[in-house]
Amino acid sequence: xxxxxxxxxxxxxxxxxxxxxxxxxxxxxxxxxxxxxxxxxxxxxxxxxxxxxxxxxxxxxxxxxxxxxxxxxxxxxxxxxxxxxxxxxxxxxxxxxxxxxxxxxxxxxxxxxxxxxxxxxxxxxxxxxxxxxxxxxxxxxxxxxxxxxxxxxxxxxxxxxxxxxxxxxxxxxxxxxxxxxxxxxxxxxxxxxxxxxxxxxxxxxxxxxxxxxxxxxxxxxxxxxxxxxxxxxxxxxxxxxxxxxxxxxxxxxxxxxxxxxxxxxxxxxxxxxxxxxxxxxxxxxxxxxxxxxxxxxxxxxxxxxxxxxxxxxxxxxxxxxxxxxxxxxxxxxx
Numbered sequence: 524x525x526x527x528x529x530x531x532x533x534x535x536x537x538x539x540x541x542x543x544x545x546x547x548x549x550x551x552x553x554x555x556x557x558x559x560x561x562x563x564x565x566x567x568x569x570x571x572x573x574x575x576x577x578x579x580x581x582x583x584x585x586x587x588x589x590x591x592x593x594x595x596x597x598x599x600x601x602x603x604x605x606x607x608x609x610x611x612x613x614x615x616x617x618x619x620x621x622x623x624x625x626x627x628x629x630x631x632x633x634x635x636x637x638x639x640x641x642x643x644x645x646x647x648x649x650x651x652x653x654x655x656x657x658x659x660x661x662x663x664x665x666x667x668x669x670x671x672x673x674x675x676x677x678x679x680x681x682x683x684x685x686x687x688x689x690x691x692x693x694x695x696x697x698x699x700x701x702x703x704x705x706x707x708x709x710x711x712x713x714x715x716x717x718x719x720x721x722x723x724x725x726x727x728x729x730x731x732x733x734x735x736x737x738x739x740x741x742x743x744x745x746x747x748x749x750x751x752x753x754x755x756x757x758x759x760x761x762x763x764x765x766x767x768x769x770x771x772x773x774x775x776x777x778x779x780x781x782x783x784x785x786x787x788x789x790x791x792x793x794x795x796x797x798x799x800x801x802x803x804x805x806x807x808x809x810x811x812x813x814x815x816x817x818x819x820x821x822x823x824x825x826x827x828x829x830x831x832x833x834x835x836x837x838x839x840x841x842x843x844x845x846x847x848x849x850x851x852x853x854x855x856x857x
Contacts, residue, residue, distance in 0.1 A: 525577060528570045532578070535561060536742030549837055550737070551805050554745040555830065562749020571750065582747025585740045586813075589806055590708040592733060592741075594715020609673030611785035616801045617646035617678045619781060620774025627770060631763075636693050637825055640815045643689065644829050645771045647682040648675045649805030649837070662848070665855035667793060671800045679807055683709050686811050693820055708810070748813050752830060756823040767828035768835050775802035793854060796847050803840035804833045
């Protein structure tokens with residue numbers, strides 16, 4: 524039965540990834556869908572419950588590998604190319620949703636710890652999902668492409684460090700399991716960045732290894748994540764979801780526009796486009812939310828809201844990007 528469960532998880536996740544690719548969506552959408560379907564429906568009782576501990580262990584390995592691959596997507600050269608504007612944008616575009624989330628969620632009844640944890644998730648942007656869209660449109664090497672990728676690196680590092688600090692203050696234990704887990708994840712994230720810059724991603728054997736890791740190991744993180752996705756929480760507190768999604772989108776766009784005094788060489792229209800790009804989120808945000816839920820820092824409804832925020836933001840960014848580039852073909856380079 525364990526072998527059947529593992530084959531089912533891998534096979535179904537692969538089908539969902541292929542389906543997402545077929546309809547021009549990032550693979551993370553397919554993996555999220557597979558995780559929710561297998562982990563939060565009656566299929567959970569049929570396949571996962573008898574071997575849940577094994578699935579969770581595989582999910583831990585998947586999470587750590589995922590953090591390495593997230594770093595492996597990052598090019599330090601892109602950050603260095605537009606470092607001044609990238610740092611300025613990262614500061615305003617991460618602090619704004621963090622502050623908004625903390626204030627709004629506290630006002631509607633959540634604890635300070637939960638509100639800040641969600642704010643940290645919303646402060647982070649996704650390198651892989653942005654890179655996918657920019658590569659497809661041949662805009663990765665443009666001025667705005669470099670700024671989007673560079674600022675994303677800064678935000679991910681900032682978010683991971685801030686979350687480690689939050690875990691320490693929330694648990695009062697420097698050896699808290701989530702803290703140690705995240706520390707290893709940060710080291711692997713940094714190792715991924717170094718591997719990208721010293722080895723590169725163009726070698727055939729590296730692409731093959733990355734592909735098989737994505738197929739055989741990463742799905743278990745999303746399936747483990749899906750076991751904590753609660754439809755009951757949605758029915759009881761559905762109104763929290765649009766609040767979190769709104770904060771995520773509004774905070775990033777507003778934060779990007781607020782950087783105007785620091786990045787005078789970018790127009791308001793360019794900053795607006797950057798804001799949509801910065802609002803695109805992915806695996807790192809989900810990973811932080813997953814750890815926060817396991818440590819009881821956030822309730823299930825906030826976890827569900829963050830997962831759905833990832834789905835919405837990943838779907839919206841390519842649409843807005845293509846629309847604005849179609850209206851102004853040179854907006855990425857001016």
